[in-house]
Amino acid sequence: MQQPTQRKQSRFWRFVYAWWPRVLRVLERIRVHSERQEFLRGTLAKPFSPHEIEAYLLRQGYEHVILAWMDPGELLSMRKVDREIYQYHFRLFSDGEIRCHYEFSSEGNPWGHVTEQSFEPRAAEFDALLGEYLVKTGLSPDLKKGPEAEAPSPIAMTVGTLGTENSEFDRGHAVSTPAAAHALAGEVRDSIE
Numbered sequence: 226m227q228q229p230t231q232r233k234q235s236r237f238w239r240f241v242y243a244w245w246p247r248v249l250r251v252l253e254r255i256r257v258h259s260e261r262q263e264f265l266r267g268t269l270a271k272p273f274s275p276h277e278i279e280a281y282l283l284r285q286g287y288e289h290v291i292l293a294w295m296d297p298g299e300l301l302s303m304r305k306v307d308r309e310i311y312q313y314h315f316r317l318f319s320d321g322e323i324r325c326h327y328e329f330s331s332e333g334n335p336w337g338h339v340t341e342q343s344f345e346p347r348a349a350e351f352d353a354l355l356g357e358y359l360v361k362t363g364l365s366p367d368l369k370k371g372p373e374a375e376a377p378s379p380i381a382m383t384v385g386t387l388g389t390e391n392s393e394f395d396r397g398h399a400v401s402t403p404a405a406a407h408a409l410a411g412e413v414r415d416s417i418e
Contacts, residue, residue: 238332242291253295261296261324264346267361268321275300275317278358282315285354292331310334323359325351
């Protein structure tokens with residue numbers, strides 16, 4: 226059996242990486258997936274921007290997610306592969322909310338990933354990772370659902386235009402680089418409009 230790192234380079238996985246995100250965006254547009262996933266951790270601390278936490282996570286070994294739902298209001302989605310079949314998944318939203326979970330990776334166990342067979346909060350690990358970047362909201366470490374913000378918070382106002390259609394954190398964010406994300410965002414928009 227091929228390891229996930231080898232799979233990323235196979236012809237099949239290159240095809241999946243190119244087309245599956247487009248399928249997900251269409252499914253999101255018809256509202257097959259229209260909620261934020263579980264495990265609210267808190268909000269982004271005010272002195273930090275989305276760019277700063279992105280740079281920090283990249284230094285910690287995280288990468289932009291290629292194969293994932295885009296939750297409503299999502300600005301940034303990153304993961305760190307663990308033991309070849311799992312991943313730590315981090316999401317930042319336009320209202321400053323941070324949600325994180327530990328799960329099967331798409332490459333390590335595709336069926337387990339899609340069916341969320343292993344979907345855990347790993348609160349202590351994410352809290353330690355995020356440290357000063359995270360403002361905990363006094364929530365239980367295992368909180369599954371949090372309030373869905375109706376209006377932008379002060380954090381969202383500091384985000385500026387990152388959530389707009391011309392942003393590198395827009396619909397195509399879930400690729401390996403911000404430049405590639407921006408290019409894919411345009412392609413995806415063109416394919417579903």
